[in-house]
Amino acid sequence: MKFFKRLLTSILWLIVSLGLGCVLAIIGAGIYFAPGLPDVRQLQDFELQTPLRVYTRDDKLIGEFGEQRRMPVSYDDIPQSYVDALLAAEDASFFEHPGIDPKGLARAAMELATSGNIQSGGSTITMQVARNYLLTLDRTFTRKIREILLSLQMEQVLDKQEILELYVNKIYLGNAAYGIGAAAEGYYDKPLAELDLPQLAMLAGLPKAPSALNPLNNPERSLIRRNWVLLRMRELGFIDPIQYQAAVKAPITAHRPRSQYEVNAPYIAEMARQYAVERFGDDAYTDNYQIKTTIDSRLQASARNALVNGLIDYDTRHGWRGAEETEIPSSLVEAQEHTDSQGLEEELSESPEVMETARQAAKSSEESVEGIDGDVSNWVKVLDRTPRHGPLEPGIVVDTDGRQMRVLTRDDGVVTLGWDGLDWARTYHSAEWRGETPANAEAIAQRGDLIRVMRTEEGDWRLSQVPGAQAAIVIMDPQTGAIRGLQGGFSFSSSKFNRAIQAQRQAGSIFKPFIYLAALHNGMNAATIINDAPVVMSDVGGDWRPENAEGEFRGPTRLRVGLYQSRNLVTIRVLQSLGLDNTLEFLTNFGFAKGRLPHGLSLALGSASLTPLEMANAYAVLANGGFKVAPWYIQSVTHGSQNELIEEANPVVACRECDPDQKTVALDGKTRRIAERVASPEEMYIIRDMMRDVIEKGTGRGALDLNRPDIVGKTGTTNDQRDAWFSGFNDDLVATVWVGKDDNSTTGEYGSQAALPIWKSFMGEALRGQPESMPSRPDDIVKVRIDPETGLRLHNDQSGGMQEIFRKDNLPDYKPRSIQPELEDSSGSQGTGTYDAIF
Numbered sequence: 001m002k003f004f005k006r007l008l009t010s011i012l013w014l015i016v017s018l019g020l021g022c023v024l025a026i027i028g029a030g031i032y033f034a035p036g037l038p039d040v041r042q043l044q045d046f047e048l049q050t051p052l053r054v055y056t057r058d059d060k061l062i063g064e065f066g067e068q069r070r071m072p073v074s075y076d077d078i079p080q081s082y083v084d085a086l087l088a089a090e091d092a093s094f095f096e097h098p099g100i101d102p103k104g105l106a107r108a109a110m111e112l113a114t115s116g117n118i119q120s121g122g123s124t125i126t127m128q129v130a131r132n133y134l135l136t137l138d139r140t141f142t143r144k145i146r147e148i149l150l151s152l153q154m155e156q157v158l159d160k161q162e163i164l165e166l167y168v169n170k171i172y173l174g175n176a177a178y179g180i181g182a183a184a185e186g187y188y189d190k191p192l193a194e195l196d197l198p199q200l201a202m203l204a205g206l207p208k209a210p211s212a213l214n215p216l217n218n219p220e221r222s223l224i225r226r227n228w229v230l231l232r233m234r235e236l237g238f239i240d241p242i243q244y245q246a247a248v249k250a251p252i253t254a255h256r257p258r259s260q261y262e263v264n265a266p267y268i269a270e271m272a273r274q275y276a277v278e279r280f281g282d283d284a285y286t287d288n289y290q291i292k293t294t295i296d297s298r299l300q301a302s303a304r305n306a307l308v309n310g311l312i313d314y315d316t317r318h319g320w321r322g323a324e325e326t327e328i329p330s331s332l333v334e335a336q337e338h339t340d341s342q343g344l345e346e347e348l349s350e351s352p353e354v355m356e357t358a359r360q361a362a363k364s365s366e367e368s369v370e371g372i373d374g375d376v377s378n379w380v381k382v383l384d385r386t387p388r389h390g391p392l393e394p395g396i397v398v399d400t401d402g403r404q405m406r407v408l409t410r411d412d413g414v415v416t417l418g419w420d421g422l423d424w425a426r427t428y429h430s431a432e433w434r435g436e437t438p439a440n441a442e443a444i445a446q447r448g449d450l451i452r453v454m455r456t457e458e459g460d461w462r463l464s465q466v467p468g469a470q471a472a473i474v475i476m477d478p479q480t481g482a483i484r485g486l487q488g489g490f491s492f493s494s495s496k497f498n499r500a501i502q503a504q505r506q507a508g509s510i511f512k513p514f515i516y517l518a519a520l521h522n523g524m525n526a527a528t529i530i531n532d533a534p535v536v537m538s539d540v541g542g543d544w545r546p547e548n549a550e551g552e553f554r555g556p557t558r559l560r561v562g563l564y565q566s567r568n569l570v571t572i573r574v575l576q577s578l579g580l581d582n583t584l585e586f587l588t589n590f591g592f593a594k595g596r597l598p599h600g601l602s603l604a605l606g607s608a609s610l611t612p613l614e615m616a617n618a619y620a621v622l623a624n625g626g627f628k629v630a631p632w633y634i635q636s637v638t639h640g641s642q643n644e645l646i647e648e649a650n651p652v653v654a655c656r657e658c659d660p661d662q663k664t665v666a667l668d669g670k671t672r673r674i675a676e677r678v679a680s681p682e683e684m685y686i687i688r689d690m691m692r693d694v695i696e697k698g699t700g701r702g703a704l705d706l707n708r709p710d711i712v713g714k715t716g717t718t719n720d721q722r723d724a725w726f727s728g729f730n731d732d733l734v735a736t737v738w739v740g741k742d743d744n745s746t747t748g749e750y751g752s753q754a755a756l757p758i759w760k761s762f763m764g765e766a767l768r769g770q771p772e773s774m775p776s777r778p779d780d781i782v783k784v785r786i787d788p789e790t791g792l793r794l795h796n797d798q799s800g801g802m803q804e805i806f807r808k809d810n811l812p813d814y815k816p817r818s819i820q821p822e823l824e825d826s827s828g829s830q831g832t833g834t835y836d837a838i839f
Contacts, residue, residue, distance in 0.1 A: 050288035054272040056295045057635055060262040063269025065276075066285025071181030073192060075165040081197050082180065083164065084239070085204035088232035091125040094164070098155050100124055100148050126154055128207075129166050173203060174210030174217070175257075187215065187254040197243065198250035201229045212343060215254035219365075219381045220332065220339040223252065223358040228347035231354055248357035251365035251377070252332075256384050263297045264304055266492035267500065268483070268633060275634060279647075290643065292635045294482035299475050299733075302765040303485035307473045307737070308390040310758030311490050312454070314739065315467035318748065319428030319435065323449035324466075328382055328396060330448065331375035332362035371406070371414035372398055382450065383410040389491035392452040392464050400441035405463070407453055417441075417453065421462030428468070431721075431748030466490065469741050471758065472499035474616035475766075476734045479654045480667070481620060481629035484733070486613075497742070504609040505740055508716030508751070509566045510725045511606035511615075513622065513691055516563050518586045519574050520683045524559060526690055527791035527804050527812055530570045530577075532557040537601060546572055546605065549717075558791050560690045560804070564698035566715070568605055575604040589628055589678035590618040606716060615727055616736035622687065623729035625775060626679035627654035656681070656775065681778045682807045688712055688775070689805055695728075699752045703728065706764050710774040713759070715751035722746055724754035731773035733766060735759055780808045787815045 051066035087094050123131070130150035154163060169179040177186040183203050184192040195203070202215055205225040215222040227248045234244040272291045276284035283289075329335045336359055347354055367377040379396045386394040388410075395407035395415070403419040425444045427435030438444050444463065445451050452464045467490055475485035488498035497503070519528070532554045537544045548568045562570030575583055580599060588594050597608045617631045629652060637647040652675035655665045664671050691712040694700040699715040713728020722744055727736040739754040740747055747754055785794045785801040792815035794801040806812070 050286065052273065052276050052284050052289050052291070054269045054291045054293060056263050056265070056293060056297045056300070058297050059292070060297045062261055062263045062265040062293070062295065063273065065269075065273045071179060071185065072169045073165075073179070073181045075161040077192065078165070078168060078180070079193060079195070079200060081238075082168075082192070082195075082200040082204060084233055084236075085197075085201045085229055086125075086164075086168070088236055088238060089204045089229045090128075090207060092232075092236055094125050095160055097124060097126075098152060100127065100152065125167050126163055129163055129170070130154060171207050172210055173206045174214035186257055189255070189257065196250075197239070198226065198230070198247045199253065201233070201247065202226045202252075202254070205229045209343060215252045216256055216385045219252050219254075219378075219385075220336050220358075220362065221344065223332075223336075223361045224339070224344050224347055224354060227357045227361060228344075228350060228354045231351060231357070249360050249364045251361065251367075252381065263295070263300055265295055265300050265486070267488035267498045268293055268295055268300075268486045270492075270496065270498065271486075271501065271633065276637075279637075288640050289646075290638045292638075294477075294484060294633050294635050294649075295486070296475075296484040299766055300485040300487075303473045303475050303735070303762050304390075304487045306758050306762035306765070307471050307487045308490060310737075310754075310761060311467040311469060311471050311739070312391075312464060313757065314469055314747075314749070314754055315465060316424050318431060318468070320425035320438075320444060320463075321428045321465060321468060323397075323445050323451050324394075325382075325450040326446070326448065328448045328450060329378050332365045332377040332381065333359065333375070335378040336362045369408060369413060372408065376408065379408055380410075383408065386410075386450065387491075387493045389452070389466055389494055391454045392466060393454065395451055395453045397445045397447050397449045397451060399447055400445070403440055405441040405445065407451065407461075409453060415453065415461045417461050417463055421453075421456070421460060425463055431746045466494060469739055469747055469754075470495070470499055471737065471739045471755075472503065472612040473738075473758065473762065474500050474612050474736050475762070476616050476620045476631060478620040478623035478629070478729060478731070478734045480651055480672075481617065481631050481653075482635075482651070483613075483631055483633040486633075495742075499738065499742075500612045502611065503738070503740075503742075504611055505723045505738060506718040507606040507608055507610045507615060508718040508723055508725055509606055510714045510716035510727045510736075510751075511608060511610075512563060512566065512571050512604070513687060513714055514587055514590060514592075514618065515571055515575055515578075515583065515604050516559060516690065517622075517679060517683060517687045518578055518583050519559060520686055521586060521679055522578055522582070523810065524574070525804075525806050525810050525812060526558065526560040526686055527786050527806070528559045529556045529791045530559060530562055530573050531555065532562070532567050532569050535569060535572060544602075546602075556789070558788065560693060563690050564693035566699060571604040572601050575601055589676075590621050591628070591630060592618065606718065612736050612738045615725070615738075616734055619727045619729055619736060620734045621678065622684065622691075623731060623734050624654035625656045625681055626677050626684040627675040628652075628678045629654055629675050652676075681775075682780050685775060685778055685781055686805055686807075699750070700726070700728070700756060702752060702756050703760050703763075706760060706767070708763075708767060708772065710772040711763065711767075715756060717750045720746045721748055721750065724749055724751040726751050726755040726759040728759060728763070730767070731775060732770070733763070735762055735766075737762075781805055782808050782811075784811065786812065790815060 051064045053061060054063040055061055127148065172178055173180070173183040175186045177183040180203055181192055184190055184195055188195060188199055202222060206214055212218060213222050213225045230244055230247050233239045234241065239247070272293055276289055276291060280287070280289060365377045366375040367380050369376050383394050383396065388394065393409050393411065395409045398406040398408050398414060403422065405417045405422060406414055407417060408414050422441055422444060423437055426437055429435060452466060453461050454464045456462055470489050472489065473485070473487050474483065476482065477484055486500050488500040489495050534553060535546065546568055549566065553569060554567070557567060557570050584594055584597055584599070587597060591614060597603060613631055620629055621627065632649055632651050634647070635649050636645060638644060639646050651672065653665065653667055653672045655674050658665055658674055663674060665674055691714060694714050695703045695712060700713050703711060703713065708730070710730040711728055713726060716725030717723070722740060724739040724747055725737065729735070737755040737759045739758070783803050783805050786792060786804045787794055788802050791812055793812045794815055795817060798815065798817060
């Protein structure tokens with residue numbers, strides 16, 4: 001008996017000692033960490049932030065970043081059913097505990113020790129508020145201790161209603177929604193007060209995994225989570241069995257909201273976001289900054305449409321790569337049978353009825369669509385969560401019948417694709433090889449396949465697909481360098497990579513005008529003769545034997561012809577005669593970084609890897625008459641509700657009419673600095689005139705359709721047709737287009753085939769109704785007749801020849817006059833063949 005008394009006493013003292021130890025540990029932790037803890041009282045005056053907003057130059061919204069779509073609500077506006085659902089899902093004892101739940105923390109610690117991960121959590125709502133508002137999100141024990149201490153303090157300063165209000169307005173609930181007010185609008189397009197019990201339970205289940213469990217991305221998984229929340233509400237007495245039975249059978253009613261932006265310019269909006277973060281840090285997302293860009297909404301729309309349609313046309317020429325997904329179950333009941341349960345272990349282990357009620361809810365989510373037999377609820381959900389890319393709508397094949405296909409679309413129901421919209425779908429094998437025309441619609445796609453469809457200009461439907469190639473287009477004002485339009489790819493939703501500013505691709509022949517301009521700058525003229533003949537040069541990897549595109553050589557060639565016929569050997573010999581160092585120095589005047597240009601004669605062929613923006617900027621200098629402008633896109637930055645001006649652009653600008661000594665000029669009501677002139681007006685006029693021949697006689701002849709004598713440009717194609725380019729301009733507008741593949745494989749097309757049509761489509765729309773805009777001829781430019789074979793000037797009494805333009809001080813020599821052989825015989829000057837040799 002005494003033994004048992006002593007044992008009991010020992011156990012009692014052990015328990016007391018452990019308890020005191022824990023208390024002392026908590027006190028010690030509090031003493032140690034207290035000095036570094038943030039003041040929880042700041043939460044009493046906490047103001048929710050306003051997102052960063054990005055606009056076009058004409059004040060149209062193109063982007064919002066940060067705590068966007070936040071719609072704060074007060075505690076009194078929170079439906080009691082949502083409070084109950086949230087407590088059931090996250091913290092059932094919230095209104096009883098002092099900020100922490102010892103049992104929950106012990107359970108989480110035990111799970112961590114035994115399984116290596118935590119399934120049931122351990123953080124109270126108070127602890128989550130402390131973490132979200134006052135701490136970082138790093139997963140460390142130190143942060144957890146600070147979180148616990150702050151939670152205990154918070155419960156002394158704030159009441160439970162204030163803590164819960166802070167929580168529901170801060171939590172991220174997926175679909176770009178922060179807080180329950182924004183989530184209600186984002187998922188259901190309703191105010192929070194109008195949501196029913198199943199919808200509120202769905203939202204309450206989202207904090208655990210807002211992306212993996214939301215009803216748009218994963219409807220089957222979200223049903224399991226929602227019905228587990230409803231089960232917990234029943235067990236806790238928040239709802240009765242009748243309410244429970246009705247709620248767990250309710251279908252999913254969430255749907256994807258439409259874009260709230262006025263202009264589709266996501267790549268430039270992302271550029272502005274990055275600028276704001278570099279400038280203001282994380283405050284950019286919360287402190288009500290507004291950025292006005294230089295983007296013109298009309299030109300941006302035209303540029304984007306031209307690029308998207310051009311890529312679709314390119315892709316159609318190269319064949320069908322197949323459906324995006326296959327064998328998609330039509331009903332949610334079928335889809336539920338294949339649901340991945342990873343991450344839902346807690347919910348499924350709670351009770352077997354969770355899965356059963358989820359199946360019932362899936363069955364009650366049945367949807368019928370006119371023209372289709374049976375339940376298509378899963379098809380509808382798949383289409384709702386599949387993003388639209390440009391004009392390409394997602395669709396699911398319903399059935400095929402000979403040479404037509406019926407497809408379910410999100411917005412237009414069942415549509416029928418006739419053979420005119422299907423017969424292009426020859427199987428893609430490579431960029432140069434397609435299969436035979438399909439025999440029927442079934443050979444293209446089958447029931448349950450996810451495909452893309454689009455409307456034609458005539459209003460019919462045709463099969464399409466997300467293009468296998470990519471493109472970029474940059475539009476600039478050459479007088480100021482302002483970017484007026486930019487599209488960095490086919491679809492921002494499918495790829496955030498901004499090829500306009502990030503893709504460094506070989507420039508090919510669109511680089512050649514700058515080599516020819518360097519030649520003019522160093523004393524050559526448009527009629528200078530360069531030999532188009534083979535050349536062999538020693539290189540590190542052996543001899544280099546460059547060739548022309550056609551593999552032929554044409555002998556003595558005038559500079560003008562060398563440019564518009566894009567003769568590689570002519571350009572190489574021009575660069576060789578100028579000298580690499582001299583030329584590289586000259587090229588820096590056009591915004592090219594010297595260190596990124598190859599130090600070799602391959603530079604003449606456009607071997608430099610440059611971005612479309614860099615090429616557009618260089619062409620802007622050609623377009624404005626030789627003034628070194630630089631690209632810019634931030635017009636102004638304002639702050640706060642009073643739109644306090646923080647930054648305003650002050651670019652250098654071109655001014656052809658200004659006096660050479662003039663430093664500033666008035667433009668758009670502001671005084672601007674005049675950019676440095678890097679080439680003479682005469683040189684710029686001649687190179688522009690030479691480039692016009694690319695349109696009239698060379699690879700840019702497709703642009704003649706525009707019937708605009710004021711436009712000039714140059715095509716470019718790199719080795720193996722990996723990159724296709726066209727860059728061109730008039731006085732008012734520069735546009736550069738690149739087409740290629742992200743993996744650097746061949747496009748199978750030249751610049752005139754892939755890039756020029758996009759450029760032409762944009763320019764045709766952008767310049768519609770605009771007057772011609774081209775420079776006047778400088779006084780020092782004269783036009784004389786030359787012999788096209790020799791480039792020499794002809795005397796007035798010499799017949800034939802052609803007109804060419806020159807600087808007055810850089811005219812070619814006269815061609816010697818030729819005389820008749822009889823005159824040579826009689827004069828005794830045989831073999832000279834010239835009039836001057838005799839007289």
